[in-house]
Each structure stands twice: as C-alpha cells, then as structure tokens.
Amino acid sequence: MNQEKLAIDGGKPVRTKPLPLEFPGVHHMDAKEIQAAVRLLRARSPFRYYGIKLQKEVEKLEAEFARFLGVKHALAVASGTGALHAALSALGVGPGQEVIVPAYMWVSVVAAVVNHGAIPVLADIDDTFCLDPAQVEQRLTPKTTGIILVHMSGAPGNVAAIQKIARARKLWLLEDCAQCNAGSVAGRKVGSFGDMGVFSFQMNKNMTAGEGGCVVTNDFRLYRRAFACHDLGYARDENGRLIFTDPDLCLWGKGYRLDELRAAVLRVQLKKLPRIVGNMRRSKYRIRRDLEKFPRVQLRRILDPKGDTGCFLITTYPDADTAKLINTALRAEGIVTSPQGISNVVMTEWGLHLYYNNISLVKQGSVDGRGFPWNLAENAGLGGQYSKGTCPQADSLFARSILLPIPSCLTRRDEDDIIRAFEKVLRALLPQ
Template sequence: MTAPEPRYEPARALALWGEEEIAAAVEVLRSRSLFRYYGPDLRHRVDAFEAEFSAVTGVPHTVGVSSGTAALTAAMVGLGIPEGAEVIVPAVTFIGSVNAVVQARGIPVFAEVDDSLTLDPERLDELVTERTWGIMPVHLANAAADMRPIAEVARRHGLRVVEDAAQAAGVHYGGRPVGGLGDAGAFSFQLEKNLTAGEGGAVTVGDPAVYDRVARFQDQGGQFTTGRGGDRGASAEAPFLGANLRMTELTGAVLSVQLRRLGPMLERLRNIARHVRRETADLPVRWRRLPDEAGSGGDLTLLLASRLEARQFVAALTAEGIPAHTMYQGQAVYANRAVREGRTPWGVAWDRPARCRASEGLIGRSVTVGLGATMTDGDVDALVAAFRKAYEGLAPAAG
C-alpha cells in the first residue's frame, strides 16, 4: 500500500486564487484564441501582461515566456553570450539557474554565498577569468542579492549581469524593483511563486536591441513565414534560429489578474515577518541577513548552530503544524550528479567543480519558516508560539 501524497498548502499567489482568475481564463477559452499571436478573437492578454509587468518592474521591455528557466536562457541569448563562455552562479540556487546557462551554451562557475544566502560579492573577483562573460545573482526566497557591490565587480571586469528573480517578483533593492538592476532580469510564475499560472516566465530588459533578440529567440527566431502566408517578425539584425518558449494567452490572462494583488500581498508578508522577529527578539536567533529588509517579500530564514539543530528545529515546527524546511535539503546545487559531473545533452562540458564549503555550511544550517498570504493574526500568533517552543527546545542540546 502506497503512502498518501502529502497535502499541498497554498502559500503565496495561489492562496489568493479566486473567481477573477477563473473569469479571465474562461474569457480566453471562449475566444478560442489561446495562441498569443493570432486567433479568431485574439484578446492580446500576453501583450497586456507584458506592459503591466514592465510598469511594475520599472523596466521598459518585458517578454513573456514559458518558464523561469526559459527566461534566464532567453536573457543570456538576448545579451549575446558566446558559446563556451563562463557565467558565475551561486552555489545555493535551484538547478534551473544551471540548466539555463547550459541551454545558452555557457559554462557555470560556482561561487560562495554569504550569510544572506546570496552571492558573496567579496568572493567574486577570484573567480573571474578571461573566459568569464557574466554574473547571475539569484534573489533567493524573496530577498534581493546585494546588488551594489555585485554590480561594481561586473563594471570593473566588463561583465554582464543577469538577475535570477524567479523567486522574487515584486521584491525591491535600494528602492528599485529587482529585474531592473542588471542588464536583464528573469522571473518565474511556477506554482509556488509570488505570481503564478502554474508555469510561465518573463524577461525584463532596458536595451531595445536586447529586447529584439529576446523576443525573436523565444518565437523560433522571429523571422519566418507563417502557414497563413504572412511573415511574423522583422529586424535590422541578421536572422538567427531560435526556440519555442512562448507564453500562452491563458497564462497572460491569469497573471494580469494576480499582478494587481502583488504589492499588497508582499506588504502583508513583510509585516508578518517583522512581527515574528519582534516577538522573538529576546531569543538569541541568528537570522539570515537581508541586504534590503524593507524591500524583501517576507522572509523568515534563520541559521542554526549545526545541521542537527536545523533538523530538530524543522521537526519541532512541523509537529506544531508550521511549514518549515532547510533550503534545498541543505545541499549546494552541484550536489546534483549531472551538475557535479558537467553532463549536458551535448556531452561533458566542465570538470568537477571545487566545493564551496562556506555555502554548504550555511545552507545546511538554514531553516525557512513558511508564510502564507491568507494568514490571520491568530495564525501569526500560533506561528510565534510554535517558533518559541521549537527554539527553546534546542536549549538543552545547546547547553
């Protein structure tokens, strides 16, 4: 007899899903025009979402695509990454960051993170070689990477900066939205994200020439003759072959509805996180450092003294009904065998990477407490009580 599937508790955008999303999707279904470029009654929902998302991010151009990984790939292609070029990626990230570098025919180089669990700017210079093309800071778990010093390293070495904002739609750094702080930004709209249609992504760019390349790449290269006899796409640049990474009208319609809720939702989650921190200020908690706490999307991640304590803390919170986990099961991204061995669809592309031991130590001791967009004040009080109980339960072991 197989064990039942664990119950999935909607957290952020999905928790707010309602009749508006259903109505938006039904409108597209009734139009019979689910393809973004033409149909019997095209509603231009992807076009509308792209314009709305550009307004939210403050970046002139947005291209809706099929996933966050697709967005990262298209962003690097749009910026002209040469084949075999190196891209510096944090050791603590989702495997999609690495897959995107591979799909863009680049080589990932793994960098240490600091106690923000994002790229350590002080360790970047040592990784730059004549083959380095760019840096991919990851805005991890709704907290921005420390972009000012990262951008300074990039300027000093003439490198491109591609922001992986898959987990951070609506997050700010220094008063500016992420996705507009580097040369390009990439977002995900997968089920657990701040905006969700189950899947989807977006690229944000300021340079119109880069925008042209991204838009063409995700649409089969953008220069071809359709089955209806017309051409779609034209550019002054020489034509090139692309991929099919297009966003559907259903996705665009649902995301436009959710975009209106993004700001208020993140403000509520930030307030919850601040409240929990205040209510536990008497405990010697080492919180994850946030480069811009005011702009975060509501993060509650702490660093325990050891992996054992982290496991105990997760177990204690879970026993109280509070969702908690250690990020990526306490493993750096190169713990994945294919990443570790450099195995791509085209063969082995890099040697076994050096271990980022500081990053491994930090991620293994991390505990993230889940926050939900529909949490009531009573839910927050219960979270605080469970947190205190779990933390105080560590005292005998710590003593």
C-alpha cells in the same frame, strides 16, 4: 520558569491543524481570475499573435509588468527556465565563456548556461543567502562574460555591489528574480538593475498562472534578440508576421511563447501582487521580530526589509545538530503544512536549490553522452569544481539553517502558533 514539555518528548503540540500550503498566488485566486479565463476562452483566441477575436492579453501583460517594475521592455514567456534561456541567447552566451552562478540557486540557472555550451562557475554566498561580492571577485577569469545574481528565497541579493563588479569588468549582469517578484532595494524593483532580469510565474511564485515567465531589460537590442529567441528565431511585425530582413535578428528560436489564457490570469494576479507580498512580509516580520529576543538564533541578513517579499523565513543555528533538532521539534509542534507542501526543512533537504545536489552539474553530465559542453575545445581548462566543499560558506549555512515558507494567507492565529512553537522549542533546546 516552568518549561512546557516539548511535543517530541510526548508533550501537547502547539497545533495539530497543518499550516496552509505555501503557494503565494493561488491563495488569492478568485472570481476575477475565473472571469479573465472565461472571457479569453469565449473569444476563442488563445494564441498571442492572431486569432478569431484577438484579446492581446500577452501584450497587455508585458506593458503592465514593465510599468510595475519600472523597465522599458518585458517579454512574457512560457516559464522561468525559458526566460533564462531566452536571456542568455540574447546576451550571446556560448562556448568559451564562463558564467558566474551562485552556490544557492535553482537547477534551471546552471541548465541554461550549460545548454548554451558555456561553463558555469560557482561563487559562494554570504549571510544574505545570495552571491557574496568578495567571492564573485575571486572567481573572475579572463573568460568570464557575465554574472547571474539570483535573488533567493524572497529577498534581494546585494545587487549594488554585484553591479559595481560587473560594470568595472564590462561583464553583463542577469538578475534571476523568479523567487523575488516584487522585491526591491531602496524602492527600486529587482530585475531593473541588471542588463536583463528574468521572472517565473510557476505555482510556487509570488504571482502565478501555474506556469509562465518573463524577461525584462532596458536595452532594446537585447529585448529584440530575446524576443526572436523565445519564438522562432526571427522578429515579427505588429500583425505577428515573421520578418527576415534584419541580419541581427536571424537567430535560433526556442519555442517559449506564452499563451493568452495564462496571460489573462497573470494580469489579474499582477494587480494582486502587492497585497500577496504585503501579507507575507507582515507575517514574516511579526515572527522575525519575536525571534530577535533569541540572540543565539541568527536571522538571515536582509539588505532592505521593505523590499523583502516575505515568502520565506530563514533562521540559522550554531551547528548542524542543533538546527536538525530544532527543526524536528518545530515540526512535532505542528509547524508543518499538508504532506505535499515542503513546509519547514533544514536547508540540506532543499533539493535542487543546492549546488551539490545537482547531480548533472557535479558529474558534468551531458545530453549527447559525449561530455557537451565540458568537452568542447573552446571550454578546455574552463570552470571548476562543483562537488560539495566547493563553496564552504554555503555548505555551512545550508547545514545550520532552517527554511520556513510563509504562506500568503496566514491568520493572526497561525502566526501566534508559529511564534509560540519557536519560543517553546528555543527555550528548551537553545538556552540563550
């Protein structure tokens, strides 16, 4: 067969127009979000607990999001990082405890553990790109109190297996669903399996108001503790007044309240979320199905394709050099977004998602300059290694894999171009 000359060799690229930026929710923002924001501003009541003409947008968002996920309680907060902190406070995390975190995550996950004075323990990932249950088992010690399962890059991790481990050892399970909002396993939404779940509504996420987050749980006590900790450390009555009479709820606040304006926008985005995710999933699986004819390309193991939110396509190659070459060739074919988007990268370029890129973790940094929390007497002997090499399965997957964001507004033509570029590059560089 006549092979087309690759763009890296001076051939004509498949496309010259950049792909759309990856931010899923913002592509679907329209007059509805604008109306919601204007309505809220006209009411001049941007604070959740009281105002001139209180709209109760945050409260309504919480009720609607809880219903969407099938959980009893949702607490909207200012960010996903704030959600992690409020959840760990609710779970009573502190010095003398080890918390299992995956090798592939986001820096906020370890930051929340360390800020609580506890010690993160890395567990390796498997070909789901989420926690490997067997590796979690190996990292458990008598000091382990909980596991944070992060559903990474749009698709759920093996939550059933991790939940089984947590239950058997009486550990808490926190699901970080920041990158997998609306994801599900066997029809059940992520965030509803663990003792608690957290979400982010930052701009890269499936629904967004620029910033925002949520803590969810079926446990009323944990909800009330998270509620107090996200605010001033105390409960509030139905009029937003602080209550000081409950001894279980005299805690410390973190100041992560969500404002009414973003809640108003998020309520609109929530209605659009199934469509946003549906678009990405449809595009992704059209491309994935085509790639199935290339047996030397390993596709990320997806536990339940119907529950994949579709925002990223991960392909893995036999070795690091091949992955790099194919990525360079795909980019030359025009499979990139505008410069500000991180469109199509070898995963070693994926920044603070990789444990060994977290300098503060690797160097065991501290804000007090004296080694907190690693230097605490309760933490003596806890934890482990954090430098590259600690999680070899992750290291190998990162080096050999390419991550391609799937925008929520791809046209059929855009999808055709991505497929054509993969086919052209793979036929030339990875003979099957």
